[in-house]
Amino acid sequence: MLHRDSASRLDGPGLPLSGTAWNGDTAALIETSHRRSEGYGLCPGARPDFGPLARNDLTLLVEQNRMLHTHAVPAMETLYQQIVNTHNMVLLTDAQGVIVHSLGDADFLEKANRVALTPGVAWSEERRGTNAIGTAIVEKAPSLVHADQHFLAENHFLTCSAAPITDHQGRVVGVLDVSGDQRSYHKHTMALVRMSALMIENQLFSATFEHAITLHFHARPEFIGTLMEGIASFSPGGRFLAANRNGLFQLGLSYPALQSHTFSSLFGLPVAALFDHYRTAAPCLLDLCMHNGVRVRARAQLRLGSGVHALTSPVEARTPVAAPPAARSRRLSGLRYLDTGDPQLAQVIAKVNKVLGRDIPILVMGETGTGKELLAQAIHNDSPRAQGPFVAVNCASIPETLIESELFGYEEGAFTGARKKGAVGKILQANGGTLFLDEIGDMPVSLQAHLLRVLQERMVTPLGSGKSIPVNVELICATNHNLRERIARGLFREDLYYRLNGLVVKLPPLRDRTDLDTVVRKILSLESDGGSYTVSDEVLRLFRQHKWPGNFRQLTNLLRTAVIMAGDEQEIGLRHMPDDFLDDIDQAAPVASMASAERMIANGANLEEMELSAILKSLEAHGGNVSATARALGVSRNTIYRKLPHLK
Numbered sequence: 001m002l003h004r005d006s007a008s009r010l011d012g013p014g015l016p017l018s019g020t021a022w023n024g025d026t027a028a029l030i031e032t033s034h035r036r037s038e039g040y041g042l043c044p045g046a047r048p049d050f051g052p053l054a055r056n057d058l059t060l061l062v063e064q065n066r067m068l069h070t071h072a073v074p075a076m077e078t079l080y081q082q083i084v085n086t087h088n089m090v091l092l093t094d095a096q097g098v099i100v101h102s103l104g105d106a107d108f109l110e111k112a113n114r115v116a117l118t119p120g121v122a123w124s125e126e127r128r129g130t131n132a133i134g135t136a137i138v139e140k141a142p143s144l145v146h147a148d149q150h151f152l153a154e155n156h157f158l159t160c161s162a163a164p165i166t167d168h169q170g171r172v173v174g175v176l177d178v179s180g181d182q183r184s185y186h187k188h189t190m191a192l193v194r195m196s197a198l199m200i201e202n203q204l205f206s207a208t209f210e211h212a213i214t215l216h217f218h219a220r221p222e223f224i225g226t227l228m229e230g231i232a233s234f235s236p237g238g239r240f241l242a243a244n245r246n247g248l249f250q251l252g253l254s255y256p257a258l259q260s261h262t263f264s265s266l267f268g269l270p271v272a273a274l275f276d277h278y279r280t281a282a283p284c285l286l287d288l289c290m291h292n293g294v295r296v297r298a299r300a301q302l303r304l305g306s307g308v309h310a311l312t313s314p315v316e317a318r319t320p321v322a323a324p325p326a327a328r329s330r331r332l333s334g335l336r337y338l339d340t341g342d343p344q345l346a347q348v349i350a351k352v353n354k355v356l357g358r359d360i361p362i363l364v365m366g367e368t369g370t371g372k373e374l375l376a377q378a379i380h381n382d383s384p385r386a387q388g389p390f391v392a393v394n395c396a397s398i399p400e401t402l403i404e405s406e407l408f409g410y411e412e413g414a415f416t417g418a419r420k421k422g423a424v425g426k427i428l429q430a431n432g433g434t435l436f437l438d439e440i441g442d443m444p445v446s447l448q449a450h451l452l453r454v455l456q457e458r459m460v461t462p463l464g465s466g467k468s469i470p471v472n473v474e475l476i477c478a479t480n481h482n483l484r485e486r487i488a489r490g491l492f493r494e495d496l497y498y499r500l501n502g503l504v505v506k507l508p509p510l511r512d513r514t515d516l517d518t519v520v521r522k523i524l525s526l527e528s529d530g531g532s533y534t535v536s537d538e539v540l541r542l543f544r545q546h547k548w549p550g551n552f553r554q555l556t557n558l559l560r561t562a563v564i565m566a567g568d569e570q571e572i573g574l575r576h577m578p579d580d581f582l583d584d585i586d587q588a589a590p591v592a593s594m595a596s597a598e599r600m601i602a603n604g605a606n607l608e609e610m611e612l613s614a615i616l617k618s619l620e621a622h623g624g625n626v627s628a629t630a631r632a633l634g635v636s637r638n639t640i641y642r643k644l645p646h647l648k
């Protein structure tokens with residue numbers, strides 16, 4: 001019997017895992033494969049002598065397949081433990097079917113050697129006729145070749161189950177196979193091989209996309225973290241990079257089709273919202289709606305720079321947020337980058353420049369998203385401590401019970417649940433560099449005295465320890481609260497306030513900035529990796545009128561989406577704006593239309609032309625939707641059709 005993968009697609013493309021699910025047209029497949037074998041000039045009765053590779057060539061082969069070998073061996077060993085003493089062996093081949101590694105039962109090895117089931121020997125169809133390895137490569141699907149289904153008579157004593165191992169582009173990079181005495185055939189072997197191949201594929205995927213944002217998702221939360229989960233990777237800017245086999249299946253798109261997608265176009269959320277989600281105290285699984293309307297639950301991992309940061313704890317989540325991709329961080333690195341022509345900001349930068357390296361604590365005030373953290377990072381980068389660490393702690397996102405140990409660290413056994421060897425607190429981690437305490441206004445009052453003591457004594461005493469450690473950090477704090485008001489309400493210690501506010505600077509909200517045009521150009525260039533996108537005059541005018549409650553965060557996300565929407569068009573127009581922005585604009589429509597009407601009157605337009613222009617603009621803003629346009633303008637759909645009959 002030869003079976004090809006025709007598994008039910010209920011749970012995923014590589015599953016279900018029971019051995020009963022293969023019901024392909026096996027006779028036809030065998031026949032086709034046998035015909036191919038004849039076409040290669042092979043003869044069933046022949047005993048071809050295809051000797052293994054010389055030792056040096058085998059070493060080279062293993063080296064060429066180093067990554068596959070490294071990630072496959074642990075899975076092979078686990079698989080072998082399942083079938084030990086069943087007269088079988090586990091084999092790994094390269095993409096051409098040459099055996100790279102093998103593990104086997106001693107009593108079967110002698111027989112296996114007879115037919116050269118050993119490293120260095122090729123098991124492609126061209127060399128050995130119909131066989132599970134070679135046929136899996138040709139068919140790009142799991143294959144089970146049993147007894148006399150093998151083309152060569154000398155292989156009839158074998159039963160072989162093989163599954164191809166593919167990379168993130170669906171290319172076969174190797175084959176995993178279990179071969180044994182045909183009398184030892186077991187219907188579950190194929191399922192085990194398929195599971196192990198999937199495990200290897202996922203390992204390879206993780207290693208390939210080590211420095212990417214990775215989303216683990218499934219419609220059923222209990223499948224996250226299992227072989228069934230979909231995995232998709234994105235660049236730090238949100239561009240789709242790759243998905244594993246189950247990820248492609250759940251997304252319902254091929255790898256080439258996914259190339260033009262982003263995190264936001266696939267999961268309906270800007271990638272920055274992912275960061276924000278994990279800034280909360282106890283991030284739960286994300287609830288996302290995919291582009292095809294299917295709801296999935298998800299967990300994200302951010303792997304930027306060195307090390308893996310699972311976005312499951314607020315502290316871990318914070319560090320990567322402060323570590324944007326290399327190119328971007330360079331451009332956003334210094335205070336000069338932030339000076340884009342707004343006089344209020346220029347003053348902030350001038351003040352900050354004067355205290356750089358003077359050991360004066362800086363308190364940055366400003367609404368959410370005005371760039372407080374970016375300013376703190378720029379101060380650090382321009383300071384004499386630039387080579388030291390920059391450690392950011394968001395006091396609002398760490399649960400009250402954890403903040404003390406996060407900041408001050410703890411000794412082994414300091415409290416129930418403490419890690420075996422204790423932990424170094426954030427303050428000590430920042431030693432020699434800068435400690436950025438974001439949302440300082442939210443720090444619990446009970447801890448404020450402890451922090452004040454550290455700042456005054458410049459010594460940290462980890463929880464549960466009698467030893468104080470000297471510490472040298474530059475402190476920058478940020479808040480969007482009015483701290484004086486909090487002092488009056490007894491929520492913030494006055495003595496700490498005076499210790500923190502060496503220099504107080506206030507970042508202006510985006511709506512008050514006079515350099516919006518430059519800011520937009522800068523963000524567009526960043527978001528398109530140096531591309532030459534521009535925004536239309538009309539969009540810029542609306543930007544100037546908008547209140548921007550989310551400030552830079554909102555503008556950055558909006559332009560990121562708009563760049564993707566614009567694609568090859570270089571000018572971003574209203575039609576590229578997200579719906580929620582247009583809804584806000586619609587509410588401010590009277591102001592907008594009055595401004596354009598004034599301009600048109602100045603240019604000598606008559607009433608009819610102005611009316612037509614208003615309709616066309618509204619149509620553009622509503623993506624050509626006549627009903628929405630009519631609603632926004634307070635006229636009937638018929639009126640629109642009467643004015644623009646070509647729409648009918």
Ligand SMILES: Nc1ncnc2c1ncn2[C@@H]1O[C@H](COP(=O)(O)OP(=O)(O)OP(=O)(O)O)[C@@H](O)[C@H]1O
Nearest residue numbers: 338367368369370371372373374375523552553556
């Ligand atoms: N001047 C700027 N130019 C370009 N992008 C900016 C600028 N300032 C801030 N941003 C972007 O806006 C987003 C928010 O910035 P940041 O986290 O520094 O703001 P914040 O004031 O600390 O926000 P929050 O109070 O919510 O923590 C980030 O993605 C940042 O890169």
